[in-house]
Amino acid sequence: MTSRSLRIAHLYPELLNLYGDSGNILCLRKRLEWRGITPDVYEVHVGDTPSFRDVDIAFIGGGSDREQKIVCDFLLQEKAELKAFVEDGGVVGAVCGGYQLLGESYLMGDERVPGLELVDLYTDRGTPRIIGNVVVESRISPQPIVGYENHGGRTHLGEGVEPLGKVVYGRGNDGVTGYEGCLYKNVVGTYVHGPLLPKNPGVADYLLSRAMERRYGDGALDPLDDAVELAANKVMVDRLLSGKVEEG
Numbered sequence: 001m002t003s004r005s006l007r008i009a010h011l012y013p014e015l016l017n018l019y020g021d022s023g024n025i026l027c028l029r030k031r032l033e034w035r036g037i038t039p040d041v042y043e044v045h046v047g048d049t050p051s052f053r054d055v056d057i058a059f060i061g062g063g064s065d066r067e068q069k070i071v072c073d074f075l076l077q078e079k080a081e082l083k084a085f086v087e088d089g090g091v092v093g094a095v096c097g098g099y100q101l102l103g104e105s106y107l108m109g110d111e112r113v114p115g116l117e118l119v120d121l122y123t124d125r126g127t128p129r130i131i132g133n134v135v136v137e138s139r140i141s142p143q144p145i146v147g148y149e150n151h152g153g154r155t156h157l158g159e160g161v162e163p164l165g166k167v168v169y170g171r172g173n174d175g176v177t178g179y180e181g182c183l184y185k186n187v188v189g190t191y192v193h194g195p196l197l198p199k200n201p202g203v204a205d206y207l208l209s210r211a212m213e214r215r216y217g218d219g220a221l222d223p224l225d226d227a228v229e230l231a232a233n234k235v236m237v238d239r240l241l242s243g244k245v246e247e248g
C-alpha cells in the first residue's frame, strides 16, 4: 500500500497551551505513527501567514484572554481561508479559548472581540469563573469525555448547532443548558482541557477518522491497545461521579 500521511496545523503553540493542551498534538502524532500513517505537524506562529490548503487537521488550544486576543488579531486575517477549509470538511479541534474564537464574537471585559465566524455561536461572560473537573457524554466518543474546565466565558450555540455532548459532571458551555462544546461539520469545539485527546482516545480517533475519510475516502482506523488510557479515563469518571471529589 502507498504510504499515507496527515498534515496537522498546530496553531500558535507558544500562546495557546494551557493545562497540557500541547499534549493533544503529541497524541495525534503518536496515534498516526502507531498505525503506520505519517504525521506531518506544521506549527503556525505569531507573524506567520499560514496556508490551510494541504492541511487535514487544524488544532487550536486554550489560553488567557490576553493571549487569545493576540492570536485572534492574526487569525482574523485568515478568516476567509479558514472558512473555506471548514466548509470543505477540514477537521478542526478547538479547546476553550480556541473554541471561543470559532464563534461570532467573545466578550473580553467590556470589549466585544470579533471571532472567526466559523460556527454559529458566541461567547459572553459570567461570574464566577467556571473552574473544575468535567465529564461529558458525546456521540463521538465511546467513553465519557473527561477533563478540566476553566473559563469566564459562557458560550451560546446558534439554533441548529449540535453540542458536543451532555454534561454529566461540571458546567460546560454556560453552566445552565447542560450542554458542552459544539459539533459542526468536522469541527469539534470544547471547553475540555486536560489535555483533551490523551485522556479521551475516542475523541482523538474521531478527528483522525474524519480527516482520513476526507483525504483518502476511508475513515477506518486500525484498533490500538488503549488499555492504559481507558483505565485512567474510567478511574477519573468513577471518582467524579461517585461525588467524592471536592472541587476547590
Ligand code: GLN
Pocket: 018, 061, 062, 063, 064, 065, 068, 095, 096, 097, 098, 100, 150, 151, 152, 153, 154
Ligand atoms: N480566556 C477564556 C476565558 O476565560 C478562555 C480561557 C481558557 O482557554 N481556559 O473564558
